[in-house]
Every structure is written in structure tokens, then in C-alpha cells.
Amino acid sequence: MTDHPQFGFLKQVSLSPENLVIGLVRNKAETEKKVASELSDRGNVHIVQGDLASYAILKQATAEVTKIVGDRGIDYLIANGAYLSFIDAFDPIGAL
Numbered sequence: 001m002t003d004h005p006q007f008g009f010l011k012q013v014s015l016s017p018e019n020l021v022i023g024l025v026r027n028k029a030e031t032e033k034k035v036a037s038e039l040s041d042r043g044n045v046h047i048v049q050g051d052l053a054s055y056a057i058l059k060q061a062t063a064e065v066t067k068i069v070g071d072r073g074i075d076y077l078i079a080n081g082a083y084l085s086f087i088d089a090f091d092p093i094g095a096l
Contacts, residue, residue, distance in 0.1 A: 007034070014042045020072065022065055024050035 014021045021044055025031045028049040035045055046068050050061040 007038075010035075010045065011039065014039060014045050017042075017044050019044055020069065020075075021045045022068060023047045024061055024065075026051050 010021065010023060013019055023031060023035075023045070025047060026049075028047055032047050035042075035047060039045060048061045048064050048068075049057060051057045
């Protein structure tokens with residue numbers, strides 16, 4: 001079984017302990033389990049629950065990331081998420 005491309009990227013950017021890495025994921029428990037099993041020695045990786053379809057969850061994630069980052073700030077933000085609309089191009093105008 002091969003790694004998901006984003007996990008390979010996580011492995012690379014977290015190699016340097018100077019890099020603070022925060023992953024925003026839908027399934028926090030499973031992701032933390034994988035990170036713990038494969039990258040247990042990297043204390044610079046933090047996993048935060050997030051869902052682009054939920055404002056409340058994103059607001060909570062923002063507060064959690066703020067606590068992690070503190071005054072240090074963010075050097076890079078990589079948005080690798082997508083929100084799929086439930087509206088189809090072939091739906092009638094009433095569906096909007």
C-alpha cells in the first residue's frame with residue numbers, strides 16, 4: 001500500500017524540527033493514528049479537526065491553530081482542500 005501524496009508531503013516538510021506543521025483534516029483520529037505510527041518522533045506535527053462544510057468546526061480549528069502557532073506566526077499555508085457543491089450544472093434554476 002502506498003502513501004497518499006499529501007502524507008508524503010507531510011513527511012518531507014516535517015523532516016526539519018524547525019518547521020511547525022499543522023494538518024487540517026476531517027478524520028483527526030485516523031490521521032493522528034497514522035502520524036503516530038509513522039512519524040512518532042516528530043513533535044513538530046500537529047493535527048487539527050476541520051471540515052470545509054462546517055463554519056463552526058472551522059472556527060474551532062482557527063482557535064486551536066492560534067494556540068499552537070502563538071506569536072511565531074505561519075510561514076506557509078498550503079490549502080489542499082475542496083468543497084464539492086451539491087448543485088449540479090444540469091439542475092433546474094429552482095434548485096439554486
